[in-house]
Amino acid sequence: MKKILLLLSNTGFSQKTVETAFELAKEQKAELISCYVVDERLPESVSSWMIYIGFMGDKPSEEYRKVILKEYRKRAETDIEEVEKMASKEGIEIRSFLKEGSWAEETVKLVEAEMVELIVTSKPKEGQMGKLFFGSALEELMKKAPCDVRVVEG
Amino acid sequence: MQRLVKRSFLFCGVALSIILVALPTMAGLSRPGQNCLAVFCFSITMWITQFLPLPVTGFLVFALLPILGVLPSSEAFSLLGSNAVFFILGAFVIAAAMMSSGLSKRLALLFVSRFDKSPSRLLAGVLISSAALALLMPEHVVAAMMFPIVLELAQCLKLTPRQSNYGRVLFLSMAYGSVIGGVGTFLGGARNPLAVGMLKDSYGIQIDFLQWMIAAGPFVIVMLLLAFLMLKLLFRIEFVSVREAHEHLRADIKRLGPLSVQEKKIASIFTLAVICWIFFSNQLGLATIAVLASGALFVTKAISWKEVEENVNWGIILMYGGAIAIGVALSVTQASDWLALRLIAPFSGSDFSLIAALSLGTKLLTEGISNVAAVAILLPISFGFVDVSGLSPVVMLYAVTIPAGLAFALPIGTPPNAIAFSSGYYSIGDSIKGGIILNILSWLLVLVVAKVYWPLLKIM
Numbered sequence: 001m002k003k004i005l006l007l008l009s010n011t012g013f014s015q016k017t018v019e020t021a022f023e024l025a026k027e028q029k030a031e032l033i034s035c036y037v038v039d040e041r042l043p044e045s046v047s048s049w050m051i052y053i054g055f056m057g058d059k060p061s062e063e064y065r066k067v068i069l070k071e072y073r074k075r076a077e078t079d080i081e082e083v084e085k086m087a088s089k090e091g092i093e094i095r096s097f098l099k100e101g102s103w104a105e106e107t108v109k110l111v112e113a114e115m116v117e118l119i120v121t122s123k124p125k126e127g128q129m130g131k132l133f134f135g136s137a138l139e140e141l142m143k144k145a146p147c148d149v150r151v152v153e154g
Numbered sequence: 155m156q157r158l159v160k161r162s163f164l165f166c167g168v169a170l171s172i173i174l175v176a177l178p179t180m181a182g183l184s185r186p187g188q189n190c191l192a193v194f195c196f197s198i199t200m201w202i203t204q205f206l207p208l209p210v211t212g213f214l215v216f217a218l219l220p221i222l223g224v225l226p227s228s229e230a231f232s233l234l235g236s237n238a239v240f241f242i243l244g245a246f247v248i249a250a251a252m253m254s255s256g257l258s259k260r261l262a263l264l265f266v267s268r269f270d271k272s273p274s275r276l277l278a279g280v281l282i283s284s285a286a287l288a289l290l291m292p293e294h295v296v297a298a299m300m301f302p303i304v305l306e307l308a309q310c311l312k313l314t315p316r317q318s319n320y321g322r323v324l325f326l327s328m329a330y331g332s333v334i335g336g337v338g339t340f341l342g343g344a345r346n347p348l349a350v351g352m353l354k355d356s357y358g359i360q361i362d363f364l365q366w367m368i369a370a371g372p373f374v375i376v377m378l379l380l381a382f383l384m385l386k387l388l389f390r391i392e393f394v395s396v397r398e399a400h401e402h403l404r405a406d407i408k409r410l411g412p413l414s415v416q417e418k419k420i421a422s423i424f425t426l427a428v429i430c431w432i433f434f435s436n437q438l439g440l441a442t443i444a445v446l447a448s449g450a451l452f453v454t455k456a457i458s459w460k461e462v463e464e465n466v467n468w469g470i471i472l473m474y475g476g477a478i479a480i481g482v483a484l485s486v487t488q489a490s491d492w493l494a495l496r497l498i499a500p501f502s503g504s505d506f507s508l509i510a511a512l513s514l515g516t517k518l519l520t521e522g523i524s525n526v527a528a529v530a531i532l533l534p535i536s537f538g539f540v541d542v543s544g545l546s547p548v549v550m551l552y553a554v555t556i557p558a559g560l561a562f563a564l565p566i567g568t569p570p571n572a573i574a575f576s577s578g579y580y581s582i583g584d585s586i587k588g589g590i591i592l593n594i595l596s597w598l599l600v601l602v603v604a605k606v607y608w609p610l611l612k613i614m
Contacts, residue, residue, distance in 0.1 A: 010578060046572045050294060051467050052207065053524045053569055055246075055344075059464035060253065060298045067302045068576055075315070075578075 002030035003114055006083065006094075007121035009037055009103055009137075010072045013079050014122035017152040021120040022090050024150075033114060034083050035097040036076040037106045039137060043068045069100070104140040111147055119149045160203050167199025175222065182495070187487035189222035194480055194489070194534070201527035208524060209469030212476025224483050233482055234475035237441040238351020242344045242474060244444025248424055249291040249341075250465035251448075251457040257417040258299050260410050262287060266303065267403040273320060273394050277327055278382055280304060284331025284570075285338070285378055290424075293336030293343055293559075297328065297570035304328045305577060306406075310398045313579070319389040321579040326389075326588055329574035330381045330562060337559040338374040339367055340431070340440065345529045346370075347440070348474050349555040352533055355478060356485040357540075357547050363431040363440060369552055369611060372603055373596070377560070380595050388588055419456040423447050477530035484534040494538030505545050506605065509553045512536050513600045516557040517593055521567045528558045548613050553604060560596045563589025 006021035025032040046068075047061045080096045087094040099106040111119065123138070142149055174192035179185050193215060200211040216234065220227035252258040262283055269279025280300070287296045304324055313321035336342035340350070340363055350361045361369075413421075427447035430438060451457045484490040512532065520528040536550040561567030563586050565575035575585060608614060 042576050046569070046576045049566070049572050050298060050569050052204075053294075053526075055292075055467040055470040055473075056294055056298065056569075057250070057463065057465040057467055060295065064298050064301060064573065067305065071305060071577075 002028055002118075003116045004028070004030045004032050005107075005111060005114070005116040005119045006032060006034040007037070007107055007119050008034060008076070008079055008083070009039055009121075010075060013082070014152060017120060017122040018083055018086055020150070020152045022087065022092055024118065024120060025092055026090075030118075032087065032092055032094045033097065033110075033116065034080065034087075034094055035099060035107065035110055036080050037103045038069065038072045038076050038098070038100045039103040040069065040101055041103070041137070043072075073098070073100075103137040104144055107141055108144050108146070111145060117147050119145060119147060121149065121151060123151050123153045160205075164199060164203045164205050167195060167203070171196040171199070183489065183492050184487060186222075186224045187489035187492060190219070190224040190480075190483045190487045190489045191493065193218045193222060193224065194484060197476070197480055198531050201531065202523050204523075207469065208527065209472040209476075212473040215476035215480050219479060219483050224487060225479075230479055230483070233355065233479040234471070236351050236355060236475070236478050237439065238347045238354070238478060239471055239475050240441035241340065241347045241351075241444045243471060244441065244446075244448040245341050245344070245347075246292070246466045246470070247448035247451065247457070247462055248420075248427065248444070249295050250462045251420045251451050252291060252424065253295060253299065253465050254457060254461040255414070255416045255420050256410065257420050258287065258291065258295070259303075260407075260413070260417065261290075262296075262300055262303055263403060263407050263410070266307075267400075267407060270396055270400040270403055273391060273396055274386070276307070276396050276399060277320075277323055277385065277391070280307075280324055281327040281331040281378060281382055281385075284328050285335030285374060288332045288335025288342040289338045289374070290341055290428075292341070293332040294569040296335070297332040297573045300328050300332070301573050301577070303406075306402060307399050308577070308579065310402045311394050311396065313394070315578045316581065318392065318394075318579070320391045320394050322584055323385040323389050323391055325574040325577045325579045326584070327381070327385055329570045330385075330588075330592065331378070332570035333560060333562060333568060334374055334377045334381060337370050337556050339363070339370075343525065343559045344470065344474065345526045345558055346555055348477060348526060349529050349533055349551050351474075351478055352481040352529075352537075353547055353551050355482045356534075356537055359548060360436070361548065361551070362435040364433075364435075367432075369608065369613065370556055372607055373556055373560075373599060376599055377592075377596055380599075381592060384588060384591050384595070388591065389584070416456050419454045420451065423450045423454070423456065473526065477526070480530070481534040481537070485537060490534050490538030491541050492538070493535055494540075494542050497535065497539075505543055506601075508539060508543055508545065509549065509604050510601055512539075512550070513553045513557045513604075514597055516554050517560065517597055520558045520561045521564050521589075521593070525558045525561060525568055529555055532558070546614060549604065549608065552608065552613065553600065557597065557600055560593070561589075562592040562596070 004025050043065050047065045050056045050061045171192045200206045216230050219225045219230040265283035266279045269275045308321050340347045430443045516532050532554050536554050540547045565572045
């Protein structure tokens with residue numbers, strides 16, 4: 001059975017992306033998997049700025065990292081719950097994963113382990129500006145993904 | 155693309171440094187002066203590209219100056235032990251004590267809880283509390299400490315990231331408050347004592363704690379007011395009930411319990427140090443007071459060395475020492491005068507246009523690089539303008555150092571902006587929109603203050 005991965009992240013929740021993944025799963029009679037990757041890139045960069053430019057020691061930087069990752073995890077759980085509720089209303093079965101680390105790398109690992117054939121994800125809301133400052137995780141995913149990636153705008 | 159630009163800049167900067175050393179001496183420059191420009195060019199390149207860590211660049215300056223015959227090695231290395239460096243060292247030990255004892259968190263909660271009666275007051279509370287704390291300790295420390303408090307406020311007010319305008323303004327006000335407060339005293343931003351140290355070592359002029367507060371005070375007050383109005387007008391805040399935030403803050407304060415003996419010791423030593431800095435810094439010296447106060451913290455067992463090490467990255471000392479050394483070397487070899495003569499032509503019409511250009515240049519630079527590096531790059535150049543323009547070096551000091559602290563637009567401008575941005579409550583677009591407005595307003599304020607207020611203080 002074909003597997004579709006609905007990929008979520010802390011760059012913003014997109015209803016349209018979730019709906020697209022549901023439609024595709026129904027159309028193609030595929031199994032739907034959702035995965036939320038808590039991307040650690042931003043907290044890591046901020047933490048290193050605090051040490052490198054702010055000249056703060058390891059302790060405050062580590063405390064900050066813990067606080068923000070806890071917050072991201074909480075948001076991830078809320079979003080996963082929301083997607084599961086939406087799927088249940090549509091009568092779609094869904095398996096959910098919550099991962100932490102590099103968005104692209106964690107996704108590729110899951111895609112390979114689950115033999116996913118299509119990834120459905122959103123265009124990051126930061127757009128060109130975010131890309132300029134923090135690089136593009138989406139571009140990295142497109143390069144590394146061993147399957148098709150459908151990017152939903154809006 | 156970004157990497158390509160960085161690499162090209164790095165290549166050009168290093169190549170220019172080598173060319174300056176290899177070229178015959180240019181007219182108007184001595185050999186040590188030209189070599190000093192090469193070291194300066196190398197440092198600028200490293201500070202901007204961050205190819206080497208900031209402290210390592212500072213460290214290398216001490217070796218490059220004697221090798222290239224700019225300063226004798228004994229003189230170059232002695233600049234690491236300047237007053238400014240020891241003041242910063244002491245101030246960081248005190249800040250570490252306040253953080254590790256929980257005194258800073260208690261102060262933050264007490265400040266914010268004074269303003270938790272309505273959404274607008276709570277917003278003003280976060281802004282003012284961040285600024286007030288940044289008058290007492292480094293702005294980066296303040297932002298890191300305020301962050302969990304503001305995050306908990308946003309959670310108990312059930313504000314949705316990226317959707318709630320109130321969430322946006324709460325985090326932006328935390329960042330803006332920390333940044334604005336950081337220009338008010340020597341304690342808020344270490345670039346301030348660094349700049350004062352560079353002035354002392356280059357011209358023998360000492361600016362004391364109170365003089366700085368009087369000259370920079372209007373910026374803090376007016377900018378806080380402008381930031382509050384801008385946030386309210388730009389992001390129309392929705393109705394939120396702050397009752398839960400009020401209860402949450404009360405519960406947090408209750409959980410902290412009564413003031414501990416350790417906190418009392420730190421508060422007393424810190425208060426005494428501030429009094430000495432304000433009233434006796436001319437007699438005792440800023441650095442002496444800072445070192446004595448940090449010593450007192452250890453003697454009274456208010457802090458351990460391990461706690462200090464956990465909270466402070468000592469690389470700062472090398473970075474600041476290097477910046478002071480290069481500033482002095484540029485002044486001693488008169489390379490800064492040579493550079494200023496070549497840069498001053500477009501502004502030779504008026505001193506005011508020179509101040510306007512310098513402060514604008516500083517604001518642009520500080521948005522992209524560390525504000526300490528911005529001061530280290532632009533202050534020696536601006537000192538070069540002193541001899542050719544007739545302006546006081548004290549004016550140059552304020553015109554560069556105050557705008558250097560006021561980076562509002564980009565998350566990479568300064569750690570408070572980056573910390574607030576990582577909350578996910580606002581976008582880069584929000585940050586740029588609000589930041590550009592505040593950058594323009596703060597630049598105009600520098601011009602107004604330079605024209606109207608500083609002459610009243612006989613700074614011109």
